[in-house]
Amino acid sequence: MQKYRPDIDGLRAIAVIPVVLFHAGIPGFSGGYVGVDVFFVISGYLITSILYGELENRKDITFSSYILRFYERRIRRILPALFAMMILSTFVACLILMPTELHEYGRSVVATILFGSNFLFWREAGYFNTASESKPLLHTWSLAVEEQFYIVFPIILLLGYRFAPKYLRSAIAVGTLGSLALSVFAQNRWPEANFFLPLPRAWELLLGSLLALYSLPAITSPTLRNGLASLGLVAICSSIFLYDHSTTFPGATALLPTLGTAAIIYAGMHHTSAIQRALGCRSLVFFGLISYSLYLWHWPVLVFSRMYALRDLTYVESACVVALSVALAIFSWKFIEAPFRNKSTLASKQKLFSVTFGSMTAIGFVGIVFVLSSGFPQRLPPEGKTILADAVEPAKRAEKYECATTRLIEAQPYGPCAIGNKNAPSTIAVWGDSHAMALTATFDSLLYDKGLAGVLISVPGCPPVVGIDRVSWVVSCRQMSDQVLEYLQSNNIRKVIVVGRWSYALHEDNTTFEGNTSYDDETRNRNIREGLHHTFRTFADNDIQFAFMMPVPGAKEDVPQTIARSILLGRPAHIEYSREDYQAELRPLDDILDSSPVHANAIISVTDLLCTDICKVTRDGRSLYFDSNHPSAYMNQLLTPVVEEQLGLFLNRQ
Structure with missing residues (x-):
């Protein structure tokens, strides 16, 4: 022994x-x-x-x-x-x-x-x-x-x-x-x-x-x-x-x-x-x-x-x-x-x-x-239940991707989902990560009201950048982006709205672009900058106009769960970002857009809607997010007129 x-x-x-x-x-x-x-x-x-x-x-x-x-x-x-x-x-x-x-x-x-x-x-x-x-x-x-x-x-x-x-x-x-x-x-x-x-x-x-x-x-x-x-x-x-x-x-x-x-x-x-x-x-x-x-x-x-x-x-x-x-x-x-x-x-x-x-x-x-x-x-008290009603269970989030009319890659469920007026020819694409899918209601309503049709292509965890890959991710982001580009070209899509969270790609997730793998904020920023500039040039080369939506602020914790828990415990929760912090978060993206050789045809900003001194996470007893960063159904209601105003000329331009 x-x-x-x-x-x-x-x-x-x-x-x-x-x-x-x-x-x-x-x-x-x-x-x-x-x-x-x-x-x-x-x-x-x-x-x-x-x-x-x-x-x-x-x-x-x-x-x-x-x-x-x-x-x-x-x-x-x-x-x-x-x-x-x-x-x-x-x-x-x-x-x-x-x-x-x-x-x-x-x-x-x-x-x-x-x-x-x-x-x-x-x-x-x-x-x-x-x-x-x-x-x-x-x-x-x-x-x-x-x-x-x-x-x-x-x-x-x-x-x-x-x-x-x-x-x-x-x-x-x-x-x-x-x-x-x-x-x-x-x-x-x-x-x-x-x-x-x-x-x-x-x-x-x-x-x-x-x-x-x-x-x-x-x-x-x-x-x-x-x-x-x-x-x-x-x-x-x-x-x-x-x-x-x-x-x-x-x-x-x-x-x-x-x-x-x-x-x-x-x-x-x-x-x-x-x-x-x-x-x-x-x-x-x-x-x-x-x-x-x-x-x-x-x-x-x-x-x-x-x-x-x-x-x-x-x-x-x-x-x-x-x-x-x-x-x-x-x-x-x-x-x-x-x-x-x-x-x-x-x-x-x-x-x-x-x-x-x-x-x-x-x-x-x-x-x-x-x-x-x-x-x-x-x-839970009633107000806690109201807040939690804006949360979306994981299974329901995954189900949203079942709308894809075709798969970009056979082994993955992600692909184009029809939005807007289904009777009109599809000429517009919303392309992004999971935030694009979270904003489906906004873009669907916006296109429908204008009599336009399009598709929404969302690949969770993958920044909408042509040629970029995320290290050790469950799908090949580069393969997905190549398939997105091929879809845009073969289906005569003339306008693209780019939607992403970006903070992960800029500060947390390692990516590879043209053989260069990021390992710190400087190289992460470099990859996203060069990747987006390459994407914008690719759009221009294919005669595609594009709009770029700045990300929503998000919160420090899961909003519905934390606010409901604060109601249950009888204590306030301070999980909002300040406007100053949010704008600092956006600065690298501002620099990337300003330095691009090809400029966006429209920029969508939600800062004034969501932020005063702080960037709110609730309004009228409702949660603006279904977790810590994805827009809730209620935020979609608030965003629709704001996005419509900022995209009016872009959508109407021939």
Whole structure:
């Protein structure tokens, strides 16, 4: 049996602390999410060590006793603290979540109890779905991946040990390489599936399993042990401090933290090293001991704290929330984890399994009630319900794209949707990202009133720029834009209205244009500037007139949910941008338009309509946005006459 290694508890601390600080938004830990991958390698090593040790020491072990003993340990290790976190989170959810959020929370409760939350969150990871900051159980995806792995792996290990022991290590090595190859292949094609699903993640656990099976020879040189462990720690820390949200992950980039973890574990398997002794210090070991509880508690505490604050937390507030999470973790470890891991609590297997099944049933039932009740909307006062009526559920947003008369690319639902007077010849196109689709009512009404017909082409997440691609996006924006241009040319479209959000492309999302990939605001601005200028020249070369609509201001948080929550809590929410901030946001676009060799035939601005000193997010008790930035149906009503006035000459010009 593997002896206790305090350095692995220290390694757990190295994994969990960056995860918590990353989620809390503390600067300097932009790649803290790799801590989960460190956990996977540790888990694969420890669990395989236990299972393999049993097979080695008890040659006559039966299949049933082997499996029952394993799942008894998993239940004692995982479920008591998980149940406690879910029960308290469910109580808070009833007080603070909006109906749609509580409905989705109910689904996640059921999925978590069944250890399938990773599949749920994968399905919810599309462009139109709720932001992760509003999902209190999102972090359970990693537990689900582990448990799905451990449904299969113990059986494979037993069968391999019994019937093909000579090939066991080779088979697991092949599985490791196969899963890694799948992860690398899938990263740019199916990034959400690659992140959440077990097959492309299995190699990280199997990497630890290979170490536990003593697949590598012992290191006898102290210098080599110290060097390998040091390199491992440098690899982990490099990924924590150098990776960020723009890093393509997992895939090949996950090799840095996982191989670093494996190197540290391997270096200490037979003899100790300086890194092992450092990781075994009392403070790190302590955080390693509470790491599971800390991982469980920190995320819902952060989510609910942000919701209660009705805004992002300050650094001081985030630090306080982290401290509260640590306190809860200590309590959970001492009074929940430790007692249940001691087999004197619920000593009978039958009793343990009965209580576990009963608890799962009860918690799952509550989740089902939340789903069937649609999140108990009756909890809200009437004005809260009015605001929430302007929200659009993710499924409804996706349904809007079903209007496409033809698909730009066969595998994607996006294409031209008819707008305006359907009896007139179509000569006008509105082209943009998801904001174009959100403004369908405005442009449809505008063209219809003028007796004109056109199409609206919306590709969510893709800026309306010919020749530009977005790095690691779910669709090829460049391919889409090429198809849009071909459609305009082949269908005799003479006028185009360009609509986009732009702030992501200018400040957050990395893009590629003519072989140049952006990596900071300067290069992002360069790509959009050169891309738009190229697009405008392309319009001119094809005798296409174009108008350019400046983006709406948006808000700092989801407007319907946050304002309704503020009504429920009885506190104001200050989520508006100032007019000054909004105009500063527009400045790069102003410069791009002014410096273009081909100027727009019309510019649409909504500043005066939506902004005084601040840019309003509600009017007359209605929300102007259906989330944090997409115009709501009510905003469309307000915008229609304004846009009509500014586009009058453009639309009437021959």
